[in-house]
Amino acid sequence: DIYMTQSPSSLSASVGDRVTITCRASESIGDRLNWYLHKSGTAPKLLIYAASRLQSGVPSRFSGGGSVTEFTLTISSLQPEDFATYYCQQSYSEVYTFGQGTKLEIK
């Protein structure tokens, strides 16, 4: 399986901050990388697909970048509703795998 590693595992930030989360794949996945936001008790939400494409309806403060093995999710100006756990996921291989998650908390 392709192993996905996210960093940091947790992050404290303030409203208005710019934050970046990194996701690394154990082997090349091209641009087959997706990002999700998840709040406990709710359905996860797709933010970014194909590494950098913004899902319809997602605010433009979210952006994704990278390719091959290293990817980033950037939130340009944190809003109160953005405090959640973020996951990356690869769709390159026949076995989908996710990163372990990055918990974004209010400072």
Added chain:
Amino acid sequence: QLLLQQSGPRLVKPSETLSLTCTVSGGSIGAGPYYWGWIRQSPGKGLEWLGSIYYNGKTYYNPSFKSRVLISVDTSNTQFSLTLRSEIAADTAVFFCARHWGPPGRGGTSDSFDFWGQGTTVTVSS
């Protein structure tokens, strides 16, 4: 708006079989190009993809679970279901159903889980 609504028991005894159903509304499940999958979130292992199914019944399973997972589809009732055999305490988890563009590994750059169910917390305990 597509809605995925999960149902099923929240408590399962060890060695019993877990069965969950995902009912899709606001869209068709009886034709492509979408695939319908199950993902679980467990405390020790994060999010794990269990498997997916296409409307014609073709299934794709994570090899780590293949021996005890069964996914089926009922297009007439716009539902797909998960059966997980031989539940053990380590199987306590939150289970999600979700739609994606599949098939796994060949779904193209847009392959992603774009709609999810609300999640079902299943506890395995005697």
